[in-house]
Amino acid sequence: MNAHDSFIARHSFIELTARERARALLDPGTSRELLGPFDRLESPWLAMQNVVCQSDDGAVIARGTLGGEPAVIxxxxxxxxxxxxxxxxxxxxxxxxxxxxxxxxxGRAIRPVILFETGGVRLQEANLGLAVIAEIQAAIVALRRHVPVVGVIGGMVGCFGGMSLAAALCSYLVMTRQARLGMNGPEVIEQEAGVEELDSRDRKLIWSMIGGEQRAAVGLVDTLVEDDTDQVRDAVLSAFESGLPQSHRTEQVDKQLERLARVDPSAIDPAVLRTLWQGDA
Structure with a gap:
């Protein structure tokens, strides 16, 4: 199979909806949704602000098996x-x-997966959203003592804000080249610090700093995949088969502080970061 045929054979993960992504990762025929749209768990706050609600509030929870083992996505x-x-x-x-x-x-094992694609907290529900993100983070830390918590950052929205911290807490992170990961999004940085600090329209610069390839190169992501559903699923399965890491990234405080001490904030360059961090990633 040549490169063209290989590209045609891919089944895009990014183009799938959240519901389709969860179903695609679980073993065929095993997916069932919990608290789905027919339960109509809508936000009570959006309508008050003239924002149209969605009957699942933008989060899909699916049970099934993954690699023959019970899983929740x-x-x-x-x-x-x-x-x-x-x-x-x-x-x-x-x-x-x-x-x-x-x-x-x-005493019942289960494989937890989080499919991230989020700008972070919903501004219309600011404090409530922040509080529940803290609950997500606490749940990840409690759960990862027993089993790897695997996160996937799939598409163009990326993962930002408080949910980027939740992603960092995961035992393993899988990321596509097209995805982005950062505490603040480029538009927010430009808005707060000015275009002289960061031009959010410079796509090449943005992806060279916070895109999937760069994040994997500096060790903040464990597996880089193409936009292919099979590759994403294989990477998630491989993460669970690897078992718990010896230590999670968020527990390596001294290592991260030593890394940061080597960075000159007045002259940050993506290539320099790779050089500084690849050796000890």
Whole structure:
């Protein structure tokens, strides 16, 4: 198979909805949705601000098996409010992780996966959204003592804000080249610090700094994949087969501080960061 045939044979992960992504990762015929759209768990706050609600609030929770093992997947829908996290969507994700923790405490293993595609907290629900993101983060930390928590950052929205911290807490991160990962999005940085600091229209610069390839090169992401559903699924399965890491990235405080001490903030260059960090990633 030549390169052209290989490209044609791919099944895009990015083009799928959150519901389709969860179903594609689970073993065929095993997916069932919890708290789905017919349960109508809508945000009580958006309508008050003349924002049209969505009946699942942009979060899909699916049970099934993954590689023959029980699994739960929490998938964020980027097409609704940019994947932003509100009270209801965040509570659904936190509850799914807390459910997985209770399964382990009862002696039943389960594989937890989070499909990130989010700009972070939903501004219309600011404090409530931030509180529930903290619950998601706490649930990840509690659960990763028992089993790897695997995160996937799939598409063009990327993963920003408080949810970028949730992604960093995952045991393993899988990322496509097209995705981005950062605390603040380029538009926010430009808005707050000016275009002289960062031009959000410079796509080459943005992806060279926070795109999937760069994040994997400096060790902030474990597996870089193409936009291919099979590659994403294989990477998730491989992460679970690897077992728990010896230490999570967020526990390596001294290592990260030593890395940062080597960086000159007045002259940050993506290539320099690779040189500085690749050796000890």
């Amino acid at each position: 929490a998938a964020i829908e980027p097409a609704f409010q940019g994947g932003s996290i509100g009270e209801v969507s965040g509570a659904k994700i936190a509850a799914s992780l807390e459910f997985a923790l209770r399964e382990f405490e009862a």
